[in-house]
Amino acid sequence: MRLVGRISDWNDDKGYGFVAPHDGGARAFVHIKAFQAGSRRPVAGDLISYEATQDQKGRTNAVNVRFAGQRIAEPKVRPARSGGLRNIPRRTLAVMALLGVAAAAAVGWVPVLVTVLYVVLSLASFLVYWWDKDAANAKAWRTSEGTLHLLDLLGGWPGALVAQQQFRHKTAKASFQTVFWITVVLNIAGMGAAVASGAAAEVSRMMLGL
Numbered sequence: 001m002r003l004v005g006r007i008s009d010w011n012d013d014k015g016y017g018f019v020a021p022h023d024g025g026a027r028a029f030v031h032i033k034a035f036q037a038g039s040r041r042p043v044a045g046d047l048i049s050y051e052a053t054q055d056q057k058g059r060t061n062a063v064n065v066r067f068a069g070q071r072i073a074e075p076k077v078r079p080a081r082s083g084g085l086r087n088i089p090r091r092t093l094a095v096m097a098l099l100g101v102a103a104a105a106a107v108g109w110v111p112v113l114v115t116v117l118y119v120v121l122s123l124a125s126f127l128v129y130w131w132d133k134d135a136a137n138a139k140a141w142r143t144s145e146g147t148l149h150l151l152d153l154l155g156g157w158p159g160a161l162v163a164q165q166q167f168r169h170k171t172a173k174a175s176f177q178t179v180f181w182i183t184v185v186l187n188i189a190g191m192g193a194a195v196a197s198g199a200a201a202e203v204s205r206m207m208l209g210l
Contacts, residue, residue, distance in 0.1 A: 001048065003020040003051070005020070019062050029059055030050065032172075033172065048062075048065050051064045057138075089165060091166070094161040094162045098119065110195050114204075117155050124154050125151040125156025125160045128148065132169065133167040148170070152180060153183040
């Protein structure tokens with residue numbers, strides 16, 4: 001059964017808000033992804049129709065949302081894209097990156113410390129993304145995007161790629177993804193420079209004796 005209500009407390013930066021049903025009852029959480037494809041950005045006060053579901057914690061969520069009077073759009077079939085990194089799952093990219101670093105360390109191209117740092121920071125980044133996703137669902141205190149980007153810049157980006165795919169977190173926000181990929185490029189460039197200059201090897205000898 002479809003319900004009718006008005007949006008309130010809409011946070012456009014985070015892409016979610018609440019809807020209060022006209023017939024009374026508990027208001028429902030509504031996310032931008034719940035709206036019909038091709039819909040405009042909602043604002044507080046918009047009249048919408050929706051279906052109500054319960055999540056695992058018993059909270060009411062609005063799904064299959066459309067604006068009052070909006071017709072149901074026929075789904076568009078997008079042609080498959082061939083080639084390019086977009087067709088490679090983020091988890092696969094992360095595994096390829098970590099295996100590549102490990103292989104380079106095994107043959108002596110990069111210090112062992114580089115592999116250790118990428119693994120440790122990737123694990124840390126994965127856990128922070130996971131925590132932030134749970135906090136978003138629970139409407140609790142969130143980890144700042146600056147903290148996430150800092151972890152990725154330091155070398156945690158492979159773990160971030162896994163977390164983004166695993167939890168479907170931060171993948172739809174274009175501004176976040178732009179900065180994320182910039183941190184990836186900067187990290188790779190910085191690590192490459194550190195290895196080429198011998199700085200990475202010197203730090204590795206100091207810390208690990210290798």
